[in-house]
Amino acid sequence: MDISTLKEAGLTEGEIKVYLALLELGSSTTGPIVEKSRIARSIIYQILEKLMQKGLVSVITKEKTKYFQAAEPNKILDYIDEREERLQENKEMIEKLLPELELKQKMAVKSATNMYFGYKGIRTAHEHLYLKLKKGESYDYMGVPAFQPEEQHLYWKRDHVRRIKAKIKTRILFNIDADQNTLKNRNSYWGVDARYMPEGIRTPACFAIFKDTTIIILQSPHALAVEIINQDIADSFQAYFEEFWKRSEPFKPNP
Structure with missing residues (x-):
């Protein structure tokens, strides 16, 4: 049966x-x-x-x-x-x-915090955006410092080539004392809108924001990156960025 x-x-x-x-x-x-x-x-x-x-x-x-x-x-x-x-x-x-x-x-709340040391650590944290962002999406940086070692400038130039291949855009707010040639170089790449932070605002650390991730980067005296994976924190930093972006102006090099 x-x-x-x-x-x-x-x-x-x-x-x-x-x-x-x-x-x-x-x-x-x-x-x-x-x-x-x-x-x-x-x-x-x-x-x-x-x-x-x-x-x-x-x-x-x-x-x-x-x-x-x-x-x-x-x-x-x-x-x-x-x-x-x-x-x-x-x-x-x-x-x-x-x-x-x-x-x-x-x-x-889904959260995680990771720390990376040295310029290679900063690059590792930064490159996590390629794991989370898709074609047509973007990430933002604010408070990018004036001084960076030459090897780091060379890395960013190579990274922009990679970013272009991935069809990912970016907005960057540099500290007011950053060299104009740096902004000119960054704006020469597809998908970049690089500007100065609003007048009177300068930060020792810079911040990268994408998806649920915020990266706090300190270049000196000891290079390190703190990666925070938390949607509420990312949303908060994104709100700060948008406010600064509204107060910024498109980059125009001095004659």
């Missing part, structure tokens, strides 16, 4: 074996049930209890001995109907809970 349909109805293999055994035995004590179903004696009462809860087995006591009997097979349909009703009730309860569950998911 194919018992897969009974399994799909919600009965376990053990329950099916016991129920089928009782159909053949009629009213019976546990001994013949164990022998017929080949279910271990240690769990036979547990299975019979579950079948009684499902309305598929009844029990009577005669002379202090329990006799179990299978309910009519059509009772399986009643059990399925009751199970479907409970599932529908559970579905409706879950539907009511969904807004609360979704809110909890949104409130879960």
Whole structure:
């Protein structure tokens, strides 16, 4: 007999074996049930209890001995109907809970902080943007310092070539004391809008912002980068950047 349909109805293999055994035995004590179903004696009462809860087995006591009997097979349909009703009730309860569950998911803060040392460390942190940004997206830098070692300038030039191949754009706000030739060079690349920070604003550290990531970069006295992965923090720094960007002006080199 194919018992897969009974399994799909919600009965376990053990329950099916016991129920089928009782159909053949009629009213019976546990001994013949164990022998017929080949279910271990240690769990036979547990299975019979579950079948009684499902309305598929009844029990009577005669002379202090329990006799179990299978309910009519059509009772399986009643059990399925009751199970479907409970599932529908559970579905409706879950539907009511969904807004609360979704809110909890949104409130879960996914955060990580990483530190990188030296100029190679700064480059490692910076290059994480290529793992997160897609073609047509962009990243922002603000507070870029005037001084950077020549090797770092050479790195940025190579990186702009890579950025162009990836079709990623960037906006850069340099500190006011940055050399004009540096801004001229950066603006010569596709997808770059490099400007000076608004008058009177200068930061020892610079900040890169993309997606859920903020990188705080300090060039001297010891080069290091602190990478913060947190959407709320990234959104906060992005808001600062947008405010400074509004107050900045397109770069125009002095004659």
